[in-house]
Amino acid sequence: MGILSWLILIPFLTALAVIFTPDSKKIRWVALIGTGIHLVVTAVASWRYLELIQGNFDSKALFTQLQMTEKLPWFASLGIQYFLGVDGISMLMTILTSIIIFTGVLASWDVENRAREFYSLLLILVTGVFGVFLSFDLFLFFMFYEVAVLPMYLLIGVWGTGPKEYSAMKLTLMLMVGSALLLVGFLALYHGSGLHTFDFTQIATVRFPKEFQFWVFPTIFIGFGILGALYPFHTWSPDGHASAPTAVSMLHAGVLMKMGGYGALRIAVYLLPDGAKDWGLFFMGLTTINILYGAFGAIKQKDLKFFTAYSSVSHCGMVLFGVASLNMLGFKGAVYQMFSHGIMTGLFFSLIGMVYGRTHTRIISEMGGIAKVMPWLATCFYIGGFASLGLPGLAGFVAESHIFLGGFFGNVWSDITVMRILTILATMSIVVTAVYVLRGLGSVFLGPITDHHFDGLTDAKLTEKLCTGILVATLIFAGVFPIFMGHMIEGSLVPILNRLQASGALAAIGH
């Protein structure tokens, strides 16, 4: 039982522990301890990973270098294995998820209604997410992928607010349509490779024919795009997040949407380089709309959660923009953005939950000047807001500068001027983001107190301070010391890039 299996097993065991704890008061403590242990184990795993690679990687590698791998045959006759491994990107994503679930449990500290089912479903969802980030067998990946999506229905349906059934159903169905596309794509990969195995490190050795890649790549990319809020398929995210309870929307926007970006990068681009080249520009255009559309959409939103949902549509658009730009900068930017946006949205939704817990309204116009009453929450909200508009010194800036620089540097296979125009359009989003962030936060927090029975509201409790404190600290740490993340993911992006170049003419970028 390697450490990676423990990473998947701990949340599941905590879920069981939650179900069987007798006293309902202690449930949240059990959940907290479980996720706390998980945080420690993740730290140990990432420390060991960094030791294993010591920052050096062979830049000519064509295949992902996996560490701490575990391989057990499962359905041997079909070539399905229980194959876990970790490289820089999945390690980073595991750290992100571990932080988000820990703070998520903290943020949903006062869920009373059927707390037992709530926490167990939440932990099962997170088990699925860890499974996705750590598994390197397509079947296992797909299995954990759907395990991660399904509890959403009950979590939103039972504990949500507003039109919860409608949005829960819409969310689950759209994500399942996405996973249906993925199913077709994975089966195409499995049978196309002729290797009779689902292990995608082996499938990576196969050079699929161009026409095959031409139709399989969009299927898989759109399959992941639906989860990663790709433009026309993002409609589930505003409704879903608005109706979901705090911890669920934290997990969903923070982590699940990243599985979309992660999968697009890890499976779509890595396994189908030629497909990526044909479709790169098209998806770049789509994601540019995504970015601006999300930003403009957020300006006019009345509900705080819709506001954040549209902002995460725009930021997730940047992730896919980075992936579609098919160069080292774009990939690094995409992974940074996944991490930073994950933390940012986690912070946002936890804060909205806390504010809602006090003012019992999420309508922006109904609130005003509450910074006076809750300075800690206001400051954290503003730090989150500045991170989302890409203020240097916070994680957002590092990610955005990578993505825009990557978009501008372009790649050899797509028309460079079109890419530059799209990048400039995308860069405009930093202004629009500034507009809607300041408008939204300003009208909620600043100005005179509009409603007098807000006067008695209290500032953050200890658990809330801890939750927001961790997230803010991570944002600042990631913004001020990007070197730490750089070492981690650089090694694992090089193979994806080499495969792109190897399949195309060997005109490396620039030199």
Next chain:
Amino acid sequence: MSFLSNFEWSQNIFYLLAGAMVFFGFFTVVTKHILRSAIYLMSVLFFSAGIYLLLGADFLAGAQVLIYIGGIIVLLVFAVMLTRSADLAEDHPPLTRKLFGAAGAITFFVVSAYLIEQSPLIIEKSLPSESASIASLGKSFVDIGASGYALPFELISILLLGVLIGGAVIARKEMRTK
């Protein structure tokens, strides 16, 4: 029963029987009165027993007369009496039902006939005069060898037993009044 062996003589008998069967068959499904339709069915079955004789399956002809006409027709007539559908107003189905039914039956007939006509049926050149004897038929029911059919024979007995019991349970009037 080898008198059927000479060929062209049996040919005209066959045409006679076939004609009768077609005539009565047609009327079974067309008549309005259910009782008359049962009677026509009886005559169709009777003539088909004739054809079996023609084809040398004399035991089968006997069985046909016994089981079909003796058993099933009587059962049907009882059913008609029991459900008093005899004095049911003429059973004339709505026109659309007839048209669709006719269309279905005719397409089925035409398609199957065409397909069967197209296919070459392998006919045994030499027609042995001696048709299989009844003894061999009886033996096959109990022969547990490769050519025997003991298994279906047993199954039929189980089925009939089951059906009798089940039928009794269903048809019986329930003890407690509803």
Next chain:
Amino acid sequence: MGEWITNSAWLITALPLFSFIIVGLFLRPLNEKLAAGVATASIGLAWLSSLLLASHYFSAEVSAEAQKTLIPWTVEWLKFQEGVTVNFGVLLDPISVMMLVVVTTVSFLVHFYSLSYMHGESGYGRYFTYLNLFTFSMLGLVVAPNIFQTYFFWELVGVSSFLLIGFYYQKPSAVAASKKAFIVTRFADLGFFIGILILGYFGFKISGEIQTGSQPLDYAFLTHPEVLKAFLNLHLANGNSLLALALLLVFMGAAGKSAMFPLHIWLPDAMEGPTPVSALIHAATMVVAGVYLVARLFPVFSTVPDVLTVIAGIGLFTSAFAAIIACTQDDIKRVLAFSTLSQLGYMMFSLGLATMAEPLGYTASMFHLFTHAFFKALLFLGAGSIIHAVHSNDVWEMGGLKKKMPITHITFAMAVLAIAGIWPFSGFFSKDEILATALHGEHYVHFIGGLLVAGLTAFYMARIYFLSFWGKARTEKSSHAHESSWVMLAPLGFLALLSLTTGFIPFAEFVKIGAPLQQEGIDLHVAIPGTLMALLGLSLSAWMYTGTLNVPKKISVALGQFYVAIKNKFYVDEVYSFITHQIIFRFVAAPVAWFDRNVVDGGVNLTGAAMRGWSSALTLIQTGQLQTYLLWFVFGTVTASLLLWGIFLGMV
């Protein structure tokens, strides 16, 4: 000894950061007084060390080699990709050391001044934390060795100004002003960022061919002669040079920060912040960051002359435009804000006129920046002390403060003379040099414009001087105003002293670029007309605003509509808000939100509804009629057989 000082130069920037963290996180909740004290002390320490550094740096033996730029300390911050790495560090060269001195001096004085000015305000500790953050980011910007670090601190400066302008976050106008400031500068920074992208990419391409041992975004690389040659032969699709486009975009960023004409609307509103903030940020430091950036990239700008002419044009227009508006404003801080605008225009156009061949404009602009920082800070702090006493910004509610606030009066008067450009004061020397560049470079339009602006400056400065200090107290509040405490007066005195003496510093030796300057001392051809215009302005204003104040009323009535237009700042603000609210919000944001809710969302709901409709249609084939079922059955068999047979024949 020398090396130790320069090597520890990073300490100057680090001090405000450490104090920001300590004060912000730990001291502020404990006790605000101590927090303020620590904050001020750390800036004081930074001031002393920057003075030490400057004296060492400009001392005889170091400045012998012309403009020796040295990077004592650098650390790798982020490796974007193989050839593109960004290192954070400290770069010392004449203008950066000069700026270090300016920023730390004004910042220290403002800190000291605020100890008493902000006394008793709620959020006292928070104010000092933000001030420290601002000083740190300004210092970081000043010493940046590469354009990326400049952008990094550029944004941080923007955010700290946002926090400080919006300090009184209870006041809706302050909130709106801070938001406007941030968004307008952010819009300008978009141009700056795209400029960086262009410079970054093509710099990376060029760094492939030319080995300069420095990263593509470093100033050393950008100002390297061969690199510039390589840049020049890169052309856009439509023919004009790529470098021009990049520099125009960078200038857009600078224009936004230094509130040049189209992007100036945020500065007047920024006066909503506390006055010491305006003194520090909107007079001495932040607003000159744009000028500093252009100066920093001057060698690159000089290779593309037409960009410089554009800068000069905008500079001149802004200074004239602002000067005219300043004459009609009633709020004392608005007047000072517009005067800053006009002085910035001065500096910009003087930079615009300079060339590598005759770089007088460059030195003049830096010199003006240096002197202006002090007397404008003095004006603002003076105004602050008046407002502190009279509790109102409106000039018409003041009057007769001469007797009640003697020290403020004297220092304010000296500053007015300095800005007007009267002989012993520093304003005279720096303004002269600028006018000299215009004259020697045969830029007569700029020369005459400069003179006119000098006159107008003298006029509106004298106006607020006379209205506030002379005559009798017009309102009850101003009648029993009293002198501020010594804590506020000491900085005023010191700044007054500075505005007297800085004029005489032989600036040309310290800050110079390109070819050596020919003439020395004051050029009479410029001095005389300048002083005349200044005296004319002063006397005109004295005439109008000391006696019975009916002359200005008559003039304003005479000018009629034109006067009203000027008073409303030529309605530029209204144009902007029209564009953002009516056009962007109404015709872009709202339709997008609607489009998403109805069309894209509608599409999804439509498929759902279509599925349900299809389902209810399909249930109808289950009619309950057995014979229909059997019909389906028969047709099913027939079609199955035909299909199978068809496939067999290879038809289907």
Next chain:
Amino acid sequence: MNIFLPELTVLATGLIVLIYDLFAIKKDNSKFSTYFSLLGLILAFVLVALGDSGQALGGRFAVEGIEPWFKLIFLGSSILTLTFTAETFTSKAQEKLNHPAEFHTMMLFSITGMMFLVSSRDLISLYVSLELATIPLFLLAAWTKNIRSGEGSLKYLLSGALASAILLYGFGLLYGLTGEMSLAQIGPKLTANPALWLAAGMVLAGVGFKLTLFPFHMWAPDTYESAPTSITAFLSVASKAAGLALFFQLYYRVFSTHTLSFQFIISLFAAATMTLGNVVAIKQKNIKRFMAYSAISQAGYLMMGFLGTSHESTASIIFYLLVYALTNLTAFAVIVHHTHNQDDESIEGLRGLSLSHPILALIFMIALFGLAGIPPLSGFVGKFFLFSVAAKSGYYWLVTIAALNSTVSLYYYLRIIRQMYIEPLNPQEHPMKSSGLFKMGLGIGVLGSVVCGLIPMIYEHIDTNTIEWLSTLHVLGMK
């Protein structure tokens, strides 16, 4: 003699239950007949599991390769069905079943028929065992003897009669084309000519009726709705499995040399059946009619397995059939328990079940997610293998339709879960106590529907059996 043992045990149990009922003193003997039949079935199950393959009656009866799995599925599903029908004999609901002894005998005879269907090797015994398997079900469907069940069973009977007549005609044609009765001889002699395709069409009709494939499924919703719920469960699992066994016999033995030309028609049937089943199920109000359509759509997925040409395809059909049986019966167990206690067959009746009976609701949810094919349940694993088989032979369009269909199926399964978990408690819901037997049956069902997918042994075992089975038949292109 020993390879007949399982069939004989089942038959013997049936007869003994019947005779006991005749002589038993007239008290409620449903207890005895249930437990005795269960005992018999379990004994038979063990005998089949341990029994080895072989031939008897000169090749007329044989037990080879994959067939024991069919028998295990028949016996297993009947055991599970009996566990939850035990309480229907004593329930006060309007659907109370009486005559328990005859009920069990009918069911046991039907199971015997199914088992013989699997092992018979000639047309006559195939047809007779098919009839033995189906006719008792007509009677069982009418067991509650009211108008609804009468109408439903009559429709079932008449459709069945037509299907068996057409099948008989088809067998006649097969006999006519080859002059042989035993399946082993017919296969090689069948040369491709039009009459063969007519016979094939008729065979498809007969099989389609049993498997509720698209044009032949019309009877299913009405009969499922009106029949007693436990019989609906039995119909949806065992009778479908029998249909599949019949198609196995004919597809792999009789039409073994023409399987390729069947592929396209099977894909059409699969696509039509699953789409119709899924789409119509959306609008259903009655839980039993809803399960009918869900069963129809599952038949569509099952047909996808025949598109492959490798041993994996056959193995995945059997595996999915096993998983479907377990999951479906668990779902029906809860439905039977709920309809009999609340006497309410509507989906709304399930409102708030998670509040009143959390464990029952959880089990029902697991079963529904299993049917929808959601990981980590074995339904997902089974469906994944089926889709992989279809994808392997290039039917990507069918895999896409199937994947989208399972999303639609998720919609209506979630609609039920919504009733249970999200809607407030149903006021008339009175507490239901469940017997030990019912709990045991439920436990087996849930355990099976979760474990089969996780531990690979079951699939591997089926796979080895299939390889061995296919090697005995020389099916076109099968390896």
Next chain:
Amino acid sequence: MLRQIVLLSLFLFSTGLYGILTRRSSVGLFIAIEMMINAAIINFVAFNRFLAPSHIDGQVMGIFAMALAAAEVLVGMAILVMLFRQRKNTDIQSMNSLKH
């Protein structure tokens, strides 16, 4: 001769089919079914006679088919009687309470 018999049986089968699809009374349906099964039996006997006279498989099948037909009709009548007791009529086209 064989082709004529097969054609005859096909005709009988189709008339039976017509009977099933149109008859209103349930008993009429059973009558039609009997006719179809009988047609199938004729087929079997004819094939046996002409194709494999040495064996008697066809006739055995015939006999078993008759038995099965009898069983089917018996079940049919049982259900019909039970249904008639409650519905008082056996018109199959009016039995459409179970639909959609």
